[in-house]
Amino acid sequence: MGSVPISWFLTLSAVLFVIGVAGFLFRRNIITVFMSIELMLNAVNLSFVTFAYQFKKVDGHLLALFVMVVAAAEAAVGLAIILTVFKRRPSLDIDEVNSMKN
Amino acid sequence: MDLVLFLVFAIFAVACAINVVVQTHPIASAISLIGVMSSLAVLYLLLGGEFIAAAQVIVYAGAIMVLFVFVIMLLNSGAETRSGRSLMAQALGAPLLIALLGILAFFVQRLFPHEDTARFGGFMGGSPKDVGNALFTTYLLPFEATSVLILIAIVGAIVLAGREPD
Numbered sequence: 001m002g003s004v005p006i007s008w009f010l011t012l013s014a015v016l017f018v019i020g021v022a023g024f025l026f027r028r029n030i031i032t033v034f035m036s037i038e039l040m041l042n043a044v045n046l047s048f049v050t051f052a053y054q055f056k057k058v059d060g061h062l063l064a065l066f067v068m069v070v071a072a073a074e075a076a077v078g079l080a081i082i083l084t085v086f087k088r089r090p091s092l093d094i095d096e097v098n099s100m101k102n
Numbered sequence: 103m104d105l106v107l108f109l110v111f112a113i114f115a116v117a118c119a120i121n122v123v124v125q126t127h128p129i130a131s132a133i134s135l136i137g138v139m140s141s142l143a144v145l146y147l148l149l150g151g152e153f154i155a156a157a158q159v160i161v162y163a164g165a166i167m168v169l170f171v172f173v174i175m176l177l178n179s180g181a182e183t184r185s186g187r188s189l190m191a192q193a194l195g196a197p198l199l200i201a202l203l204g205i206l207a208f209f210v211q212r213l214f215p216h217e218d219t220a221r222f223g224g225f226m227g228g229s230p231k232d233v234g235n236a237l238f239t240t241y242l243l244p245f246e247a248t249s250v251l252i253l254i255a256i257v258g259a260i261v262l263a264g265r266e267p268d
Contacts, residue, residue, distance in 0.1 A: 003221035004108040007214040009145070012112045014206035016119050016138070018199050023123035025195045031128045031174055035135050038166065039119055042142055045158075053149040053225045054218065058232045061154045062241050065233070068161050069248045073255035075166050079173045080262035086177050 009050040016043035030085075030094045034078055041071045104221050107148060111141040128174045132167060139163040149220060151228035 020043060023036030045064040052060025085097055118137035125131045139162045146155035237245055 002104055003219035003224075004105050004148075005214070005216050006218040006220055007210050007216065008108065008112070009149070009220065010210040010214065011207050012115065012145075014203060014210060015116055018203040018206070019116070019119040019123055021202070022195070022199055025191050025199075027123065029128055029179070031170065031177075031179060032122075032125075032131050035122060035128075035131050035170065038162075039122060039135065039138060042139060042162070045154075046142055046145065049146050049149050049151045049154060049228075050220075052151065052228065053220050054214075056225050056227065058227045058236050059240075061151050061228050061233055062236055062244075064151075064154050065157060065237075066241075066244060066248060068157060069252065072161060072166055073251055075169055076255050076259040077262070079169060080259040082173065083176070083263045084265060092177065092179050 006050060006054055010047060013043045013046040013050065016040075016046070028093050028095060030082055030092050030097070033094060034075070034082070038071060038075070041067055104148060107222075108145065111144045115141040115145075128179050129171065132170050132174060135170075136163050136167050139167070148222055149228075150223070150225040152226075153228055153230045153233045 017040050020036045020040035023039065024033055027033055027036065045067050048060040048064040048067070050060075052058060052064075082092075086092065089096070091097070115138050118134045118141070121134035122131045122138065125134065139158060143155040143158040143163070146158060
């Protein structure tokens with residue numbers, strides 16, 4: 001009593017991931033879609049850290065760290081793309097930004 | 103004690119995550135996402151990831167979310183006017199998502215029996231010393247590769263955001 005089953009952490013990770021996918025599928029605002037992607041990356045990070053605990057190895061923490069770095073790079077470039085698109089047509093609705101030309 | 107800590111922050115994380123998806127205003131979503139990331143940092147600490155918990159708060163809840171909030175305010179983005187995507191996404195999306203969650207939960211329950219439990223102090227190999235040791239020996243090449251990736255991302259972001267529309 002008092003300790004937490006490993007499977008609960010992984011189930012929490014799965015729940016957060018599915019909520020992120022739901023946000024990605026059902027939202028129109030491009031920034032909210034982006035935040036849903038960050039939510040999915042966070043859920044995967046929780047799995048990595050849980051596995052690091054399970055196998056008593058530090059490797060999972062390193063992988064979570066690399067995911068954070070890639071998420072930071074992705075957020076910087078993605079938000080720059082959103083800024084560029086917004087300069088061209090002032091709408092954040094992803095259904096209106098459906099073509100790459102003009 | 104650990105169980106109470108886990109339950110409190112797991113429920114807080116799930117509530118904030120649902121709030122991220124259902125809020126119509128992006129600022130409210132961003133604040134909720136900070137809540138998710140902070141509660142995940144507590145869970146990382148519970149699993150013995152001292153360094154990764156600190157990095158989660160500093161990099162995610164700090165740097166990345168400040169970037170998000172900055173862009174939301176720069177674009178002066180209001181609340182979403184129309185909600186919901188195409189009929190196809192709504193009709194197929196929800197059942198498929200529930201199926202995905204069911205399959206994931208089923209395999210997790212099957213693969214990890216309930217005797218495997220985590221408690222605070224069960225694994226303390228996530229200190230900055232251990233992470234740094236692994237980062238500069240086993241993971242030296244990925245570390246250098248990510249530094250190049252970050253450099254490319256910085257240059258790309260500056261070029262994209264600084265370009266004048268023609």
